[in-house]
Amino acid sequence: MVDRSATGREAKPATNEVEKGAIRRFAEAIGETNPIYFEEAAARAAGYRSVVAPPTFPTSLRAGSDLREGLMLSPGKHLLQAEQSFEYARPIVAGDKLTVRSKIAGIESRQTPSGPTDVVIIEDEGRDESGELVYRSRQLWVVRMAPKHAPGDLHE
Amino acid sequence: MSSRSAAKKLARPASKPVTKSLPKKTKEKLAKVTKFPTASAKKPLPAAKKSSPPPPSAGMRRPEAPPPRGMPALTPPKQVQEPKQSLARSFYWSELRVGDDLPPLTKPAIDRVQIVRYAASSGDFNRLHLDEPYAHAVGFPGLFAPGMLAMAFVGQLLSAWLRRGHVRKLSARFIKIVWPNDELTCRGRIAELRKDAGACYADVELWAENQKGELVLRGQATCELYESPQNGGADSGGLLFALQSSAPAVPAVASRKTPSAPPPSKPPKKK
Numbered sequence: 001m002v003d004r005s006a007t008g009r010e011a012k013p014a015t016n017e018v019e020k021g022a023i024r025r026f027a028e029a030i031g032e033t034n035p036i037y038f039e040e041a042a043a044r045a046a047g048y049r050s051v052v053a054p055p056t057f058p059t060s061l062r063a064g065s066d067l068r069e070g071l072m073l074s075p076g077k078h079l080l081q082a083e084q085s086f087e088y089a090r091p092i093v094a095g096d097k098l099t100v101r102s103k104i105a106g107i108e109s110r111q112t113p114s115g116p117t118d119v120v121i122i123e124d125e126g127r128d129e130s131g132e133l134v135y136r137s138r139q140l141w142v143v144r145m146a147p148k149h150a151p152g153d154l155h156e
Numbered sequence: 157m158s159s160r161s162a163a164k165k166l167a168r169p170a171s172k173p174v175t176k177s178l179p180k181k182t183k184e185k186l187a188k189v190t191k192f193p194t195a196s197a198k199k200p201l202p203a204a205k206k207s208s209p210p211p212p213s214a215g216m217r218r219p220e221a222p223p224p225r226g227m228p229a230l231t232p233p234k235q236v237q238e239p240k241q242s243l244a245r246s247f248y249w250s251e252l253r254v255g256d257d258l259p260p261l262t263k264p265a266i267d268r269v270q271i272v273r274y275a276a277s278s279g280d281f282n283r284l285h286l287d288e289p290y291a292h293a294v295g296f297p298g299l300f301a302p303g304m305l306a307m308a309f310v311g312q313l314l315s316a317w318l319r320r321g322h323v324r325k326l327s328a329r330f331i332k333i334v335w336p337n338d339e340l341t342c343r344g345r346i347a348e349l350r351k352d353a354g355a356c357y358a359d360v361e362l363w364a365e366n367q368k369g370e371l372v373l374r375g376q377a378t379c380e381l382y383e384s385p386q387n388g389g390a391d392s393g394g395l396l397f398a399l400q401s402s403a404p405a406v407p408a409v410a411s412r413k414t415p416s417a418p419p420p421s422k423p424p425k426k427k
Contacts, residue, residue, distance in 0.1 A: 022277070029273035030308035031263055034316060046320070055311035055323050059304055060278045078284060078294065081303050085327030145295075 002071055002107050002118045002143055011102040012064030016126070018096040020051045027054055043093070053092040058126060058135050059084070063102035067122055068141065076145060079120065083140035089133050098126035098134055105138070118143040247319040249349065249356035249381040258344035258360065261313040265339040265367075266301050274305050303330030306340055306373045310362045313342040314377050321358075321381035328362070328375035339367040347376075356383045 020040075027037035035042035036052050043051045068079055092098070106121040124137040275281055283290045284299060291299040307328040314323060334340065341364065348359040362375040 025273075026277040029270065029277040030305065030312060031270070032312055034312075054308065055315060055326050056304060056308045059280070062279060076294065079282075080284070081330065083327070083329045084304060084307055085325065087325050088323060091322065 002073065002120060004107050006067075006071055006104050006120075007107050009067060009070065009104045011067050013099050013101045014062060014064040015097055015099045016061045018053060018061075018092055018094055018098065020094040022060065023051050023053050023057065023094055026057050026060060030054065030056075048091060048093050050094040053094075055086065055088075056084075057092060058086060058124070058137050061098060061100050061124075061126055063100045063124065065102075067102055067104050068120070071120065073143060078144050079141040080144050081139055082119070082142045083138075085138045087136045089135065092126075092134060096134070097129050099128075100124055100126045110142075247317075247321055247381065248384050249358060250384040252346055252349055252358055252381075254346050254349055256346045258313060258317045258346075260341055260343045261309065261316065262341040263309050263312075263339065265337050266305065266334060268299070268336050271299070271301050271305065271336065274302065274308070278302075278304065280304070297335075299336070301334040301336070301338070303328070303334070303373065306330065306334050306364050307375065309340055310342045310344075310364055310373060310375050313344055314360065314362065314379070317344065318379055318381070321379045323377055324357070324380050325378040326375065327377075328373050330373055332366070332370055332372040334366065334372055338372075340364045340372065344377075356381050 024038055027034075032054060036046050036048065037043075037054055038051065040051055043049075046052075071079070073079065102122060102124045104120065105123040108119050108121070109116045110119050111117075120141045120143065122139045122141065124139075126134045126137075128134050271285055275286055280302060282302065284294070284296065285302050286299060288299045291297075307326075307330075310328060311323075311326060314326065342362065343365070344360050344362045346358055347361045348357075350357050350359070358379045358381055360377045360379060362373075362377060363371060364373040366372050
């Protein structure tokens with residue numbers, strides 16, 4: 001069981017400067033080839049202020065601490081990410097300075113065929129220098145024992 | 157609905173020289189012909205895999221079909237040749253149809269180097285994805301890719317298709333573990349087209365399969381698109397959305413109301 005009292009815990013906000021190099025390395029790592037992620041000119045031609053971040057790039061933006069680390073899981077248990085959602089108020093581009101906040105939005109028990117499992121929901125948000133919301137991220141992590149039966153299945 | 161499809165029929169020959177019924181082999185050419193700046197210049201979208209079902213009329217080449225001998229071609233070849241599950245390469249909302257398939261994206265097999273690079277660039281150093289002995293020790297057959305890598309692939313499919321559009325929401329549920337050497341094919345389908353406060357949205361179902369055809373990820377996206385070339389598109393050079401100084405606030409997080417149900421309620425049609 002994950003300590004339920006961790007619900008509501010917040011990380012210290014941290015400002016992340018979105019750098020072209022970080023976007024490029026992320027895009028390269030996922031095998032992107034679209035020039036809007038690599039070249040300023042291509043991004044501008046497509047209407048962006050600068051090199052634009054791929055949709056899942058906000059996963060690399062971090063608050064001041066990793067809330068998963070304070071959960072004190074019992075030995076042999078792991079957190080595996082099972083769900084992710086992003087909402088974007090505008091595109092994220094190089095040069096953005098985003099202040100990222102993160103909090104544990106919930107710790108719940110889910111019934112699965114192999115018994116009840118704890119899930120941890122973490123929500124992040126990033127705001128620009130004027131305080132405008134730029135994105136929200138919600139991650140659902142499953143607390144999982146080492147696999148015994150169906151090593152390939154994340155759920156059920 | 158009806159007015160849109162009527163408009164679409166009228167607009168298609170002029171605004172979209174690329175017809176949806178072209179055989180897949182021509183896809184690489186099409187990506188260049190369209191001259192869209194975000195279309196990948198270095199590498200065109202990988203051709204659809206064999207596993208992708210050919211459109212019902214894949215064999216019919218509407219543009220090349222010679223007009224019947226001795227008869228003036230009064231009408232363009234019949235619309236019935238349009239495949240039901242067409243590949244939606246259009247990037248104007250008015251040209252899209254519910255049920256359109258996005259061009260699939262087959263990625264090269266994932267290897268351990270890619271997993272390491274992804275960890276480094278995303279800043280998530282979970283040992284289960286990086287440390288083979290550790291993964292073994294805790295009972296996994298070996299290290300495996302983070303689900304977020306598969307989601308990034310789906311994001312690539314989406315943004316390659318969207319071009320001038322804009323992703324407003326993207327969510328995914330990781331169904332099955334992705335292992336090194338897995339070769340993922342990402343697919344998408346337009347689930348809904350709607351207008352809200354003057355903006356045009358396409359809701360898209362997304363999913364990714366491994367080389368065995370197993371569903372590894374299921375996702376959804378909401379995209380905002382230009383309605384038509386006459387309406388905010390063309391060469392105005394900017395995303396309407398990006399240029400709005402007072403961008404509308406992100407709508408209330410739907411997932412907060414239903415934290416357990418971001419994935420689509422019905423599974424994508426099995427291919």
